[in-house]
Amino acid sequence: MLQNQSIIPDIKAIIATAQDKAIRAVDNERTLMYWTIGKRIFEEEQQGKDRADYGTYLIKFLAEQLQPEYGSGFSYRQLNWYRQFYRTFPIVSALRTQLNWTQYKLLLSLDNDDKREFYIAESVKNNWTSRQLERQINTSLWERLLMSSDRKDVLAVARNEKLPSDARQIIKDPMVLEFLELKREASYYERDLETAIITHLQDFLLELGNGFAFIARQKRIHIDGDDFFVDLVFYNRLLQCFVIIEIKTEKLTHQDIGQLQMYVNYYDRIEKNDNENPTIGILLCANKNDGVVKFSLPENNKNIIASQYNLYLPTEKQLLEEVKKELENFEEDKNQKF
Template sequence: MLVNQTIITDIKTIIAQSKDKAIRAVDHQRTLMYWHIGKRIFEEEQDGKERADYGTYLIKYLSEKLQPEFGSGFSIRQINLYRQLYRTFPIVHALRAQLSWTQYKLLLGVDSEEKREFYIAETIKNNWTSRQLERQVYSNLYERLLLSNDKDSVLAVAKNEKLPSDAKEIIKDPMFLEFLGLKREASYYEKDLENAIITHLQEFLLELGNGFSFVSRQKRIHLDGDEFFVDLVFYNRLLQCFVIIEIKTHKLTHQDIGQLQMYVNYYDRIEKLSHENPTIGILLCAHKNDTVVKFTLPEEQRQIIASQYKLYLPTEKQLLEEVKKELDSFEEKENFKNK
C-alpha cells in the first residue's frame, strides 16, 4: 500500500512547531516569575525605605538564602536583574510572550522607553533571535535610523502603524558590516566585498532592514551591444520596488552616481511592473562626499541613496556624536529657511 510521503514532512513540522511553542511558553512563564519576584522585592524595599542601605542588604540576604537551593539564578546579580525587570516594566501585561528572558535582559540595558519600544516591536515583527537583537542594539540601529528620520516615524514603522513611504525610513547610513570578518585596515577590491556579502547574505539582509529579499548578483544588462553588470539586486516587499546596490571601495565620485542612475532607469523602464514603485539605488561606498551627491542628483529626488559602509561597530558615544551633528545641521538649515 502506497503512503503519501508528505505526511512525514507534515508531522515533523507539527512536532517542531509544538516544541517551539512549548519552549516559548516555558520561557515566558520564567520571565513572569522573575517579574513577580522583582515586584515582591521592590515592595519589601519600600517598607524599609527609611534605611538607605536596606535594598542592598535585602538582595544579599535573599541570595544567601535562595542560591544554595535554587542555584545560580539567584545570585546577587540575577536578583538585581529581577528587580530591574519590574522597575522597567511595572505593568505585567506589557511583557510580551514572543520575547525570551535573554532578550529582556538585553532590553534592560537600553536607556530610554522609546528605544525599548522600538527594539521590542522590531524583534516581534522580524522574529529576531537573541543574538540578532543583541547585534542590533550594539550597532545602535535606533540611532542610525534617527540620522535621517524623526522619532515618531521610526517608532511608527517599527510598530507597523505605518508603511515606509521613503527608502530612507528603513535604509541605514552608515551600514555596519563587521559580520563580514574583513579587516578595516586592509584594502579590498569590490569583488572581495561582494563575495563576502553573498557568503554572509542572511546577516546582510538583517543589516539592510525590513522586507528585503535577494534577487541576483552581477545582473547582466545589454544596451545596444554594450554589456553592464549590476553588483547586487534585491526586492523590498514593504516599498514594493527593486533595490539595486552598487559597491564602491573607493571614495564616491559623480561618475559612480551616474552609473547607478543608469541602472535604476533601466530597471524602471524594463523590469518594473506597472503596480510597482520606482526602483531604489544604493551606492554602498567606503567614503562619500554628501555635497557631491547633492549636486550630482536632482533636488528632492528619492531614488538614489549613498550609504557609507564600515567594517566595525562604533561605540555608542561615536554614534551619538554623529546624531547630534546631523540634528545640529538640520536645525541650521531650518533656521536659514525661516529667515
C-alpha cells in the same frame, strides 16, 4: 518496509514544532516568575524606613537564603535584575510572550524608553533571536535610523502604525557589515565585498532592514549594444519597489552617482510595473563626501542614497557624533532654504 517514507519528515516536523512550543512555554513561565519575584521584592522594599539601605539589605538576605537551594539564578546580581525588570515593566499584561528572559535583560540595559519600545517592536515584528537583538543594539540601529528620520516616524514604522513612505526610514547610513569578517586594513576589490555579502546574505538582509528580498547578482543590462552589470538587485515589499545596490570600495565620486542613476532609470522604464513605486538606488561605499552627493543630485531627490559601510562595530560615542553632525547639516540646509 514502509512504502511511503514521507511519514518520517512529517513526524520529525511535529516533534520539532512541539519542542519549540515547549521551550517557548518554559521561557514564558520563567520570565513571568522573574517579573513576579521582582514585584514582590519591590513591594517589600517600599516598606523599609530607609528604602535604599533596606533594599540592599533585603536582596543580600534573599540571595543568602535562596542561592544555596536554587542556584545562581538567585544570586544578588540576578535578584537585582528581577527588581529592575518589574520597575521597568510594571504592567504584567504589557510583557510580550514572543520575548524571552535573555532578550528582556538586553532591553533593560537601554537608557531610553523610546529606544526600548523600538527594539521590542522590531524584535516581535521580525521574530529576532536573542543574538540578533543583541547585534542590532550593539550596532546602534536606533541611532542610525534617527540620522535620516525623526523619532516619531521611526517608532511608527516599527510598530506597524504606518508603512515607510521614504526609503530613508528603513535604510541605514552607515551600514555595519562586521559579519562579513573582512578586515579594515586589508586591500580588497568590489567583487570581494560582493561575494562576502552573498555568502552572508541572511545577515545582510537583516542589516538592510524590513521587507527585503534578494533578486539578482551582477544583473546584466543591455543598452544599445553596450552591456552593464548591476552589482546587487533586491525588492522591498513595504516600499513596493526594486532596490539596486552598487558597491564602491574607493571614495565615492559623482561619476558613481551618475552610473547608479542610469541603472535606476533603466529599472523604472523597463523593469518596474505600473503599480510599483520608483526604483531606489543605494551606493554602498567605503568613504563618501556628503557635499558631492548633495550637489550631484536634485534637491528633491529621494531615490538615490549613499550609505557608507563599516566593517567593524562602531562605538556609541562615534554614532552619537554622527547623529549630531547629521542634525547640524539638517539645520544648515533648513536655514539656507529660508
